[in-house]
Amino acid sequence: MSGIGRIVAFLLALFVINVVMPVHAERVEMSVEVGFGGYVVPGRWNPLRLELLGETGAGRIEFHRQDRNRRPVIERFDLSAVGNGLIIECPVFSGETGSRLQVKWFDGKRLLAESTVDTAKRIFPGHLVLTVGVPPPVEETIEESLSEQEPILTAAVALIELPQSTMGYDGVSAIVMTDPGPLLNPAQLRSIRSWLAGGGQLVLRRPRPGNSGIASALLPQLPTAQKISWGLGKISFMGKFDEEAKEAWQGVIKLAPFITDYRLTPSRIFIDEGLKVSPLPKSPWLPGLFVTIWAMVGIVLSRMPRRSLRWWLLFSLIASFLAFSYSQWLALRWYRGASVQTRAVYLPGTNGAYFDCHVNPLYTGKWVGVDYQPLPWDITVDSDWDETGLLSPGKDTPLYWCHSTVQSRWHVLSDDTGGMNLQGWLPSSLDTSEKLADSLIRSALSVAWWDGTQWFTPSEDQDQDGWQPIEEVPEWFVEQNQWFQRIQQISPQLGWLVGYGALPQESWYVQKTSVKTAWWVLPLPVEVAE
Amino acid sequence: MISIIWSELRMWEQVYAQKTLGTVLRFVAVITAISIVRPEMFFSGAIFSGLYLGLLAGKHTWSPAKPWEWTGRGGLPPLLVIGGKIIAVVLICLVHLIVLTPVAILTSALWGIPAWVLAYAVLAILMGAATTSAWAMMGHYLSLGNGSLADLFAVGWFAATLIVPPFRLVNPLWLAWVILNPEKTPLFGKGIIMGLALLFLTIFAIGILMRNERGYPFERR
Numbered sequence: 001m002s003g004i005g006r007i008v009a010f011l012l013a014l015f016v017i018n019v020v021m022p023v024h025a026e027r028v029e030m031s032v033e034v035g036f037g038g039y040v041v042p043g044r045w046n047p048l049r050l051e052l053l054g055e056t057g058a059g060r061i062e063f064h065r066q067d068r069n070r071r072p073v074i075e076r077f078d079l080s081a082v083g084n085g086l087i088i089e090c091p092v093f094s095g096e097t098g099s100r101l102q103v104k105w106f107d108g109k110r111l112l113a114e115s116t117v118d119t120a121k122r123i124f125p126g127h128l129v130l131t132v133g134v135p136p137p138v139e140e141t142i143e144e145s146l147s148e149q150e151p152i153l154t155a156a157v158a159l160i161e162l163p164q165s166t167m168g169y170d171g172v173s174a175i176v177m178t179d180p181g182p183l184l185n186p187a188q189l190r191s192i193r194s195w196l197a198g199g200g201q202l203v204l205r206r207p208r209p210g211n212s213g214i215a216s217a218l219l220p221q222l223p224t225a226q227k228i229s230w231g232l233g234k235i236s237f238m239g240k241f242d243e244e245a246k247e248a249w250q251g252v253i254k255l256a257p258f259i260t261d262y263r264l265t266p267s268r269i270f271i272d273e274g275l276k277v278s279p280l281p282k283s284p285w286l287p288g289l290f291v292t293i294w295a296m297v298g299i300v301l302s303r304m305p306r307r308s309l310r311w312w313l314l315f316s317l318i319a320s321f322l323a324f325s326y327s328q329w330l331a332l333r334w335y336r337g338a339s340v341q342t343r344a345v346y347l348p349g350t351n352g353a354y355f356d357c358h359v360n361p362l363y364t365g366k367w368v369g370v371d372y373q374p375l376p377w378d379i380t381v382d383s384d385w386d387e388t389g390l391l392s393p394g395k396d397t398p399l400y401w402c403h404s405t406v407q408s409r410w411h412v413l414s415d416d417t418g419g420m421n422l423q424g425w426l427p428s429s430l431d432t433s434e435k436l437a438d439s440l441i442r443s444a445l446s447v448a449w450w451d452g453t454q455w456f457t458p459s460e461d462q463d464q465d466g467w468q469p470i471e472e473v474p475e476w477f478v479e480q481n482q483w484f485q486r487i488q489q490i491s492p493q494l495g496w497l498v499g500y501g502a503l504p505q506e507s508w509y510v511q512k513t514s515v516k517t518a519w520w521v522l523p524l525p526v527e528v529a530e
Numbered sequence: 531m532i533s534i535i536w537s538e539l540r541m542w543e544q545v546y547a548q549k550t551l552g553t554v555l556r557f558v559a560v561i562t563a564i565s566i567v568r569p570e571m572f573f574s575g576a577i578f579s580g581l582y583l584g585l586l587a588g589k590h591t592w593s594p595a596k597p598w599e600w601t602g603r604g605g606l607p608p609l610l611v612i613g614g615k616i617i618a619v620v621l622i623c624l625v626h627l628i629v630l631t632p633v634a635i636l637t638s639a640l641w642g643i644p645a646w647v648l649a650y651a652v653l654a655i656l657m658g659a660a661t662t663s664a665w666a667m668m669g670h671y672l673s674l675g676n677g678s679l680a681d682l683f684a685v686g687w688f689a690a691t692l693i694v695p696p697f698r699l700v701n702p703l704w705l706a707w708v709i710l711n712p713e714k715t716p717l718f719g720k721g722i723i724m725g726l727a728l729l730f731l732t733i734f735a736i737g738i739l740m741r742n743e744r745g746y747p748f749e750r751r
Contacts, residue, residue, distance in 0.1 A: 302552025
């Protein structure tokens, strides 16, 4: 065979080898557990714990369920790391009547394992009290004593089963825990602190002294009293007391009626009623205008009689510079035509914030009669925790959310018409509420202060510092009124700083374009605000 | 080879630059202006522009001499001649892409297209232009210089790779979709390797066809 022939044969072989794809198979197992003790609380986020056994290659996990409007919701985790066994925690929102949840494990197009959980048969519409290391007779006493006030279910969980995600505690009203010592991991501790700040109740049974107790890991200082407050929540340290007596527990755990239990927790504060979707200026003709002007200059250039390649290059250079400046200006106003609406509710203290984001990508699918594959939407949340997700349109499926990490802090509540509603929690990077409030006020476009009785706005008079009372509710506030009203009911004794503007620490990027504004709420004790 | 590249570029610049640059600019402007400079539309426009340039180059539209003239009179090896012409069309295509840069910048900023996607797209466009040029050259050669098969071969390879699923990886249009779809992006490298393999196969095939033709095949026949 000649030299050329050998090269041809080699290239031909390369071409053929690439066409034929190798297929590899592995024995795998998957176990799925939703809620606590098999029960889920309807209308709340519930933890989902997925355990993958066997070699996890570069496959993917898909969660399929229906939202409260019966629209399909798909979340997806790409498994990039190869290893033996993996645990994924993914809080899922359960509808009022429960939902059917499908978990699928794919290797490429091949379905490796599938599991279906029907939560409709295991819903509990009442207060859920978690018990950790509590003897069964005491559990029964807790359930019996509190059920006289409200429907209550106690669920015994192991320490390791306590969710690492803050969202996983959404449906938990109280935790009764025999002090295990400082054994919880940082993610669990952070999540419990945030849950407490939002109004959770933790009862530590038989607390260990000093640094050998869980309090040393959970709190910045060792407690000096039997009951201490943490944000809107409280921690009770119960040493020796009559655990078998019903009355004892009724004094320790106070539960509000389940229906009106407005704790600062995502399912209770982010309600859609009254949320006005205000799309940003889309201006789809603006990019076209630039292209048209560019083309017209180019056409004039192409009609010039003389040879003019250098003119073409000069034209390209100037047009590129203009395109760069123009596109930067345009991108800030456009977000690919999306409506992005973000709400943030800060937890008291420095316990992070809950976020709710509605992203409605408008320009997917058909445009001027051409039906082409819509592009995935890239959304990045940049704080101390970088997380990127892709809102990706499937060919025969609706938009789905693709997580960049298995330790995700953002999850899909619902698949709105044409868009997606994401909820999540982010930690705070500022030391104190005062610093956070200062930072929010400085960057706010609109801000107001409600002290429980009256509204105040920043004083416009340069000579007068501080806030001035106003007779009427601010107009911009009325637009968001129902949402804020719900929040006010949570704790009437608190003051609330409310506003619209940039958030100090978190940066949202939709298609690499920073989303500058959000509605936010910061609870502040009146004395702190003053 | 350098003299072949230089002569192709000189002739294109002197006679055809205004025409091809104007045509590409108009085509891309229309297709992007009506689609809010959507990247898939911009990439499609740029790819079809590359195919157009590849076809013209494959038919030796701006060549001062045909390949068999270079091999016959100049005594140059066929592979060198074909290689030179392919490199010339790649360079000409690059000049057109420079003119399209403002729209690429606009597309990139508005739709969040990272620089690496643009770089991949440039690779796909150049590969598409080069492969089209090679197939058109083969058609041109087989039709004894009258170019009747050039169009058929140029459109044929593109259509065949688009229609037959296993060969889609080498189709520039499909590659553009691959790079805009993060799930599929890992396939791009494979597509480029296969595309280059196909390009070199085509070049070698023309080389083999021309190997025994020393001089002026069409005059001899």
